[in-house]
Amino acid sequence: MSRLPTLLLLVALFSVPLWMGNLYVLHVLIITGIFTIAAMSLNLLLGYTGQLSLGHVAFFGIGAYVSALTSLGFEVHLLPDYSVALAPKPVWLGMLCGILIAGLCGWAIGRLSFRVRGAYFVIVTVSFAEVVHLVALNWVELTQGPMALNSIPPLTLSAPGLIEISFLRKPANYWLVLSVGVLAYILIRRLIHSRAGRAMVALRENEPLATSVGVDVTKYLVLATIVSAGIAGAAGALYAHYIRIVDPDVFLFIYTVTMVIMVVTGGKGTLEGPVVGGIVFGLLPESLRALHIKPEIQWIVYGVLMVLVVYFLPQGIVPALRDWRAGRTGGQTAADRGLADEAAP
């Protein structure tokens, strides 16, 4: 993507709240944005590093809960007469903690993945997400269980005496999510176009060859999971302070599936893939809802769609479009897919 169209696109995206009066549409865009950020983070792990992580929602939910709990404050009794308490902290600090703790969990999962790979890693990550789900459900003293954490404060940024911005209303949240999304995109892009990103791809493509030229498997798997988990945690924190209610349903496996669908149909292993996938699968349910189709049918459509995409567009939408465009112009084909393609000068 060259500079000018990207800039125009960004300007257009940022301008939306200025002319979009329909608050519901803004809400849909915000939620889509949050899930797209999570999808981008999953793409780093699933698409670029080739790790079949299906527990990604765990990082999302951990980010949400940690951020919410830090900003609300909590008290838990670890032993009958010994309790740990935290006074409410500013939201930005909560978000930071959410990202850090999510990243820490990513580190743990990354270290674990060294021993178990392929299908077994899938099972471990799913199990991890389920355990976290059950903890959120049952450790009522900390998380309020199914009764949910309520009245989570929105993010406020203030320079004392100067200004105070409260991200309470939808337009403000839209800009916040969009900014975080752009930042996440930039970070991932930097990583991919560097030696670290190449190492991750090398691990995915041919691990024995990668180690023979000095790529440290564990180090780069762990790096990929930490960054991936941290960004997912950020998305979770954004979610917590926008919706302002967090309950254990945030850990439902179906949300991992949503992210996976976004990444895979958009095009795993490409930078734009999860964005395209995120937009498609963020807006699709709303369009279907507008047609008054029952949610179950909607999900059946998703399932069928996923199967069809896997059969007919196995690389996803973005690579398919690239190949089609290259075929039309008769120019380079697969070379476009190389890492060099999007490299800045």
Next chain:
Amino acid sequence: MAGKTLTRGDPGVFPGILWKRPCRGDLGLDQLLQHALNAVILGGTYALLGIGLTLIFGIMRVVNFTHGELYSFGAYMMYMCVMPLGANFFVSLVLAMLLGILLGAAIEVVLLRRLRGADIDTTMLVMIGAWIAMQNFEQYAWTGVAKSIDTPFPSVPLILGPLSVSWNRLFVFAVALSLITATSLIISRTRLGKAMRATFQDREAAALMGIEIDSVHTATFALGSGLAAAAGALLGPVFVVTPGMGDLASLKAFAIVILGGLGNIQGATIGGFILALVEELGAGYVSSGYRDAMGFLLIILILMFRPTGLFATRERIG
């Protein structure tokens, strides 16, 4: 956004609540024996689930996300036969299992065959797609309202000294054991079983020796699915039938497969009983809410410290 349309709050597959009252801290021998008895009975059906999946996962190397859906399919078929159609309970059971076998074969032929050489994420995604479609179809057809199935058994439990067990569950245990034995015999005595074992050990060699890998795959998936459907048909009348009941079943089946080692039937059988015991004791002495977490914790621990399972001796990577 994609709504929360799947009912998850209902009792999971084998919720502690419906088995017995949680008795935290009570270390009496009677309680322990009751837990053990419950575990043995539960373990039989767990073993069924685990054996079905270890065959599929082991021979076909497919991460079968539809396994739990075959389980709930079996339960729903049982429901449909017994309740609206009023058929005989035992006939319905056989029918449910047969339908499970057919559905499994259909899934393999329609969805999986085309993906024979594909990488593992591709098949996994197709299985996820099928899982979503199946579960939501169940939700659509039968709604999320829990269905209960009448049984011909007396509701008064059988008393054995200090222990009690319901007739229904005894029946479930007996059938589960028979099915396990039958499966074991199929694998060890029949030509099909031999072909399955050969394919498991060395796929290429098996193909070179003239074994029809396609047929072996279809038969494996059908058999595994049939066992899952049988487990569902057996447990449907014990608990209630909901669209979401397959999710936990799937995950526990994976736990059992990992415990017992890939492709290892005896391992899966023993694994099933071990998981049931860990759950029973965990629910009884720690907390019933974390009952389901036991299986997952087991998975994580085993994969960290003994990835080949408790019994397998072969090295295996991924």
Next chain:
Amino acid sequence: MSGPAPEILLRVAHLSIRFGGLLAVEDLSFEVAQGEILSLIGPNGAGKTSAFNAITGYLPPSAGDVHFRDKRLNGLSPHQIARLGVVRTFQKTSVFGGQTVRDNVLIGLHLRAQQRAAAILLGLAGVRREERQLREEAARLLDFIGLGARADTLAAALPYGDLRLLEVAVALAAGPRLLLLDEPVSGMNGAETDAFMRLLKRINADGMTVLLVEHDMKMVMGVSSRVICLNQGRIIADGPPAEIQRNGEVIRAYLGERYARAHG
């Protein structure tokens, strides 16, 4: 001989490798000196690739030691051994198929760069500078190997001969002191083999030490400074190419007892 004796780079001492009940390599001992091209030959199953795997950390030795410049290699992982300066190629063609030729070499240059994760994420100028240097180095390497024109082609689309060249380019990119080549010309035709022999001599002339496993006798005799012949896991001959060619044991190992007796 004038001048100081060349440094011994690789020291393999009493190496044994056992698979289950099978002894792939038994009590293998040899040394590789700086600047040599040492070839390991022997019939299939003689244990050559197993020895490679043990030296480079892909297989644990059952007994014996491997030292590279006084550093013990036993138990190290392959990437650690590569970092020390020992890089190998693989018998079966092994490249990063989905990446371009240039990107393959860039991956190979992994050890030559420093970029740390934090610097990368922050987008520091040093990272960009190093990227430019890496790309220049990749271009230089590709030209040296002769794949410069194919830099943007997908590796999977390369013809067989170029594929094998790419493997060598990737291994060279890692900046080794000792290069282990596992049957690099297998499947190549005569012209390609000649070209490869010239390439190998150029690499050696630049100071690279090479340990070669090969079946192609023309290649072995043409490039090696020394040849070791293995049979059934043991060394049966060790010397300059001309000597090995006439060695009765070697002939017997390759062609069988009858041939040896028939052709005395």
